[in-house]
Amino acid sequence: MNSSISNSDSNAAPGGPGEWRRFARWFFGGGLGLGGFIALWIIIVDPFDTLFFSPPLDRVPIATNARFSFPALARSNKFDSAIIGTSTGRLLRPEMLDRLFAARFVNLAMNSATAYEQYRILELFARQHPSAKTLVMGIDVVWCETGATFEKYTPRPFPEWMYDSNAFNDVLHHYNLYTIEQAGRQFATMTGMRRLKYGRDGYTSFLPDAAGYDLAKVQKSFVTVRGNEAQRPKTPPGFDPATLNFPTHFMLRDGLKALPGAAKKIIFFAPYHVAQHPVAGTLKAAEWAECKARVTAIAGQVPNAITLDFMINSPFTTTDSNYWDVLHYTLAAADALMGDLALGANGGSSENFTVPKPPPAPDSDQQ
Amino acid sequence: MLFNSEVFILLFLPVTLGVYYALAARVELRLWALVIASLIFYSYWDIRFLPVLLGSTIGNWLIAQAFVRMRRFDWLPLAGVLFNVGVIALFKYADFITGSLAAIGAWKYEPLGIILPLGISFFTFQHISYLMDLRRAAAKGETVVAHGLRDYTLFVAFFPHLISGPIVRHNEIIGQFHFDPLRNGLAERMSKGGVMFLVGLSKKLLIADAAARIGTPLFTRVLDGGALNLGEAWLAAHAYMLQLYFDFSGYSDMAIGMALMFGFAIPFNFDRPHMATAIQDFWRRWHMTLSRFLMDYVYIPLGGNRGGVWLQARNVFLTMLIGGLWHGANWTFVVWGAMHGAGVAANMLWRRAGLSMPPLLGWVCMTLFVGATWILFRTESFAATWSIYASLIGQNGLGGAEIGGAVNYLVLVGGTIAALSGPASQTAILMRLRPWRPVGLFAGAMAVFLILLIGGGLQSEFIYFQF
Numbered sequence: 030m031n032s033s034i035s036n037s038d039s040n041a042a043p044g045g046p047g048e049w050r051r052f053a054r055w056f057f058g059g060g061l062g063l064g065g066f067i068a069l070w071i072i073i074v075d076p077f078d079t080l081f082f083s084p085p086l087d088r089v090p091i092a093t094n095a096r097f098s099f100p101a102l103a104r105s106n107k108f109d110s111a112i113i114g115t116s117t118g119r120l121l122r123p124e125m126l127d128r129l130f131a132a133r134f135v136n137l138a139m140n141s142a143t144a145y146e147q148y149r150i151l152e153l154f155a156r157q158h159p160s161a162k163t164l165v166m167g168i169d170v171v172w173c174e175t176g177a178t179f180e181k182y183t184p185r186p187f188p189e190w191m192y193d194s195n196a197f198n199d200v201l202h203h204y205n206l207y208t209i210e211q212a213g214r215q216f217a218t219m220t221g222m223r224r225l226k227y228g229r230d231g232y233t234s235f236l237p238d239a240a241g242y243d244l245a246k247v248q249k250s251f252v253t254v255r256g257n258e259a260q261r262p263k264t265p266p267g268f269d270p271a272t273l274n275f276p277t278h279f280m281l282r283d284g285l286k287a288l289p290g291a292a293k294k295i296i297f298f299a300p301y302h303v304a305q306h307p308v309a310g311t312l313k314a315a316e317w318a319e320c321k322a323r324v325t326a327i328a329g330q331v332p333n334a335i336t337l338d339f340m341i342n343s344p345f346t347t348t349d350s351n352y353w354d355v356l357h358y359t360l361a362a363a364d365a366l367m368g369d370l371a372l373g374a375n376g377g378s379s380e381n382f383t384v385p386k387p388p389p390a391p392d393s394d395q396q
Numbered sequence: 397m398l399f400n401s402e403v404f405i406l407l408f409l410p411v412t413l414g415v416y417y418a419l420a421a422r423v424e425l426r427l428w429a430l431v432i433a434s435l436i437f438y439s440y441w442d443i444r445f446l447p448v449l450l451g452s453t454i455g456n457w458l459i460a461q462a463f464v465r466m467r468r469f470d471w472l473p474l475a476g477v478l479f480n481v482g483v484i485a486l487f488k489y490a491d492f493i494t495g496s497l498a499a500i501g502a503w504k505y506e507p508l509g510i511i512l513p514l515g516i517s518f519f520t521f522q523h524i525s526y527l528m529d530l531r532r533a534a535a536k537g538e539t540v541v542a543h544g545l546r547d548y549t550l551f552v553a554f555f556p557h558l559i560s561g562p563i564v565r566h567n568e569i570i571g572q573f574h575f576d577p578l579r580n581g582l583a584e585r586m587s588k589g590g591v592m593f594l595v596g597l598s599k600k601l602l603i604a605d606a607a608a609r610i611g612t613p614l615f616t617r618v619l620d621g622g623a624l625n626l627g628e629a630w631l632a633a634h635a636y637m638l639q640l641y642f643d644f645s646g647y648s649d650m651a652i653g654m655a656l657m658f659g660f661a662i663p664f665n666f667d668r669p670h671m672a673t674a675i676q677d678f679w680r681r682w683h684m685t686l687s688r689f690l691m692d693y694v695y696i697p698l699g700g701n702r703g704g705v706w707l708q709a710r711n712v713f714l715t716m717l718i719g720g721l722w723h724g725a726n727w728t729f730v731v732w733g734a735m736h737g738a739g740v741a742a743n744m745l746w747r748r749a750g751l752s753m754p755p756l757l758g759w760v761c762m763t764l765f766v767g768a769t770w771i772l773f774r775t776e777s778f779a780a781t782w783s784i785y786a787s788l789i790g791q792n793g794l795g796g797a798e799i800g801g802a803v804n805y806l807v808l809v810g811g812t813i814a815a816l817s818g819p820a821s822q823t824a825i826l827m828r829l830r831p832w833r834p835v836g837l838f839a840g841a842m843a844v845f846l847i848l849l850i851g852g853g854l855q856s857e858f859i860y861f862q863f
Contacts, residue, residue: 049583052831056587060840067844204402205851 071203074219075209077101080203081196090227091215093141096146100191102231103154108135111154113147113284114167116140116235117299117356120363121165121370123230129371130293132162136231144171144277145181148284149192150203155287156194162292164285165370168215169299169356172277173320179276234360236353244350251304254355258304261311268312270319285337290332295374296324300339300381301364305355321385337373337382339366345381397440399650400600400852408437409654412555416658420577427573429656430554437555440516443469445513449553452483456523457548460530473531476525484520488512492725517722519552521689526551526566528693543570554660556651560644562665563685577659584831585656591839592653592825593703597713597846599646599754603814606807610800612637616665618780627797633767636774638811641670644683649821663688664822670815673758675739676747678766686722690715705748712744713737728776735769769807 075083076091076099090098102108110132111119118138126134137150147166155161181187188200217223227233285294298321307314321338328334345351351362358366369381377385398403412433419426438447459476463469485493490508498505526548534540547570557564614624614632624632648665648672655662669682679687695715701708711736720733753761765824768788771780786792799805817827829835 046580046583048831049587051833052836053583055833055836056590058840059609059837060843063841064844064847067848201402204406204848206848207852209848215471300699319836 066207068204071208071212072200074212074216074286075207076215079191079196079199086219088215088220088223089229090231091187091218092211094185095231096142096185096187097191097211098227099137099139099231099298100153100188101135102334103150104157105135106157108133109158109161110134110163110165111151111158112136112138112150112165112231113154114138114299115147115169115171117169117301118165118167119233119235120358121367122196122232122358122363123228124232125364125367126163126371129367130163130374134163134165134230136228138167138231140235141183141185142171143180143183144280145179146183146187147171147185148238148277148280149189151284152287153192155284155289159289161288163292163293164288166285166294166296167279167299168296168324169301170326172306173275173280173317174277175273175275175316177274210221236357236360242353242359246350247352247354250354251302251349254302255304257315258306258308258311261308263310263312264312264315266316267313270315273316273319275320275323278323278327281324282330285327285331285334288331292333293374294328294331294334295336295337296328296334297370297373297382298324298340299356300342300343300346300358300362302349302352302355306340306342306346313394322388325385325387335374336385336387337370337379338385339369339382341381341383343381345369397437399647399654400850402847404845405765405850408433413657423574424546426577427550431546431550434550434553434555434558438553438558442511444511446515448483448487449519452480452523453543453549454551454747455479456527456552457542457545457713460527460542460548463527463530463534463668464540467534467540470531470534473527476527480520480523480527484516486510487516489721489725496727504527518561518563519558521563521686522552522566525563525689529566547573554655556654556658557662559649560647561683561685562648562651562663563689564662569662572660575659579659582659585659587831587836588825588829589653589656589658590843591829592656592844593650594653594839594846595821595825596646596649596651596653598764598842599642599649599848601849603811604643604646606803607635607639607642607811610804610807611639613772614797615780618783619775619777623792624787625781625793625795625797627788627795629784629792631797631799632784633771633788634808634812636770637670637767638808638815640770640774641666641815642811645821652822653825658839662665664820666813667820667822668818670763671759671817673755674743674747674753674760675736675762675765676743678762679736679740686719690719694718705745709741709745712741716740724776726776727835728772728778729779731778732769732772735772737764739765739769745791 044389072080072083073086075086075088077097078088078104088101090102092098108123110126110130112118112123112126112134115193119136121136121138123134123136126132135154137154139146139150142150151164168175176203188202190198194382205283214223218225286295288294307317317340321336321340325336339345345362345365351358351365365381369379372379373382373384397408401403412430415429415433416426419429435446435450438449456479458474459472459479463472463476466472469611490510495505495507530540530542542548543566548566549564550573551564551570552558553588554564567677611632611634614628615636618624619634645666652662652664663685665684667681669678669685672678672681695711698711699707700711714737716737717730717733720729720731720736723729723732729829768785771784772778775781783792800810818824
């Protein structure tokens with residue numbers, strides 16, 4: 030075999046120039062035509078509602094990965110208030126918070142979101158809403174992990190380009206199979222062929238059907254978790270919590286400061302079931318205590334911020350029937366939690382939360 | 397920018413082709429346009445690499461110019477070769493050399509931390525081949541003409557082969573720069589080049605990357621101190637053979653296809669290497685342009701087959717040793733090269749002794765040998781390699797491997813069948829492809845599908861970029 034391609038036409042495969050021209054037309058023309066049609070389809074449907082030049086159609090949050098669905102909601106001027114967090118904040122209903130806070134809420138809490146992902150959606154919401162009124166932010170384990178570094182992402186894809194301030198680069202990321210699939214779903218939903226699965230305000234209950242709730246089974250899981258907590262390492266002698274590093278806290282501070290000073294900021298420690306609470310004397314308990322103090326101090330540096338601690342031994346967290354598992358409360362409990370959030374934000378008190386006071390000198394979020 | 401990225405396929409390549417053909421009638425402009433496009437392509441990786449490419453190109457060009465003007469200084473090309481060896485020694489081997497000297501207590505080791513410019517191993521070889529060819533031509537009394545800076549730069553930096561080859565000789569391509577791009581056969585060249593590019597892209601995305609997803613977790617486990625059972629070790633070795641072959645041959649197909657779209661023919665790099673029935677045969681089919689370079693510029697200067705069979709075996713061994721070191725600045729590559737040197741020398745001695753082997757047995761021996769050496773190539777760790785060798789003979793436990801879903805089975809079976817019975821890409825496309833319109837339409841649809849697949853974030857670098 031020759032070691033390279035011949036430039037001579039004499040070695041070419043049979044087929045005259047005319048046949049090859051027709052072949053080239055079908056090849057390049059067909060590819061351009063099909064590729065162009067798909068591009069046009071994506072632009073018109075614009076499944077994530079992020080293309081500034083797409084037609085103004087009535088789009089809904091469509092992707093099961095909230096990281097793709099929520100940037101459009103965070104940009105929307107239909108809302109002036111936001112809920113940020115993980116699954117421990119997913120069950121807060123904007124419709125109820127709207128009434129309690131006289132605001133227009135969007136739920137931007139994402140299942141399993143890392144601190145970085147929460148920061149990115151908060152920052153986006155703040156950038157798009159210079160007159161934002163209220164923030165409800167759930168603090169759970171991802172904000173209280175210690176160490177030198179932090180994980181930015183989960184295994185779920187996170188589209189950074191949706192979160193930046195460059196509207197032009199979004200188009201470069203739409204040409205893929207995932208977007209085509211989501212465009213199909215968006216089109217089917219828009220035309221009524223598919224049922225709306227996700228709320229237009231970001232709220233969706235991820236809980237199973239209440240008919241399947243089994244309290245005995247839930248309580249059994251609490252026993253296991255409680256046992257695990259009790260076995261955690263004890264605080265070593267001479268341990269100084271001031272030496273702990275919470276690598277994500279700078280993002281919490283920056284995110285809160287990105288909101289206007291007049292905006293009400295309610296930062297709440299998620300109401301884990303008491304079985305999940307760290308046991309006194311363990312290193313985990315010391316880390317949580319320090320984390321709460323640091324978060325409270327950060328909130329103390331931000332105007333109009335209040336910290337509410339629901340991660341305490343309370344009627345809420347000790348009532349087993351309030352929970353599906355140690356982290357996730359029921360829909361009825363969510364309503365009670367929202368009531369307490371409004372109460373706390375307005376200076377009220379309840380057995381379900383405490384209001385930690387920030388230290389007088391606002392300089393304590395060591396990095 | 398990666399060949400398997402949307403920005404390359406949807407923007408860089410069409411724009412470069414468009415500009416090139418728009419300037420088809422003006423040879424100066426179209427070639428400068430191609431030079432500029434190639435430099436933009438290279439700079440897109442890291443602008444800091446550009447001075448190395450330009451500096452070495454201009455340096456070699458000046459040496460060639462000086463030699464042509466002052467033919468009596470026949471040491472000039474050799475000085476140029478030393479210059480090139482010095483450049484690659486600095487950028488690629490400085491830490492390896494000082495680290496090795498430190499290990500025997502002869503040096504105080506302070507890592508220089510020099511970033512390896514992409515493609516330096518490839519473009520340095522092209523410089524060396526050019527200077528050596530000039531010197532040989534002069535020694536034979538042939539007319540020696542040094543190329544202009546533009547043509548020389550394009551010969552070295554032409555973006556399809558710049559990062560990972562094929563390693564091209566100046567007399568194979570520079571003359572073609574001056575062919576009319578619109579000459580007869582344009583539609584055929586564009587079509588075949590485009591299909592060749594697609595075949596390479598398919599090899600990369602559908603087989604190599606998928607095989608990597610099967611094998612990488614297993615290799616990672618061993619490199620992290622774990623061990624594989626019998627089935628896992630064989631799966632890892634098999635998956636990596638598929639990954640490496642389809643990754644590198646896919647890249648080469650894409651390079652050859654793109655060059656053809658510009659109207660240039662460049663050498664082939666692979667010819668069904670896994671059908672080889674002996675290790676010598678394997679190296680005639682695998683990375684053919686590297687084998688050719690090593691033959692012409694290392695093996696023959698060492699003496700080649702002159703001086704008897706044992707000297708020839710020595711020369712073969714040393715050539716493969718240098719080939720191993722070329723792949724990476726690590727003792728594992730030296731040992732890898734030595735293994736292949738010993739294998740090729742033994743093969744040569746066997747053949748010279750008049751011994752023979754049934755083809756099937758030869759294929760089994762070749763495959764086991766090459767597969768075993770790829771493990772060292774992959775891990776770059778003697779300990780991990782030793783652990784996998786032990787696993788391959790069941791020393792770390794028997795048991796099967798978790799292959800995964802149906803797609804993984806399809807990749808392993810389909811990739812193996814393609815490697816063992818499929819035609820070489822160049823045979824299938826350049827010789828056998830007919831201008832049948834449904835094939836053209838299918839190729840267009842396949843292009844769209846692959847671009848959509850790339851858009852999903854599946855693109856990964858080609859293995860040979862690291863060399």
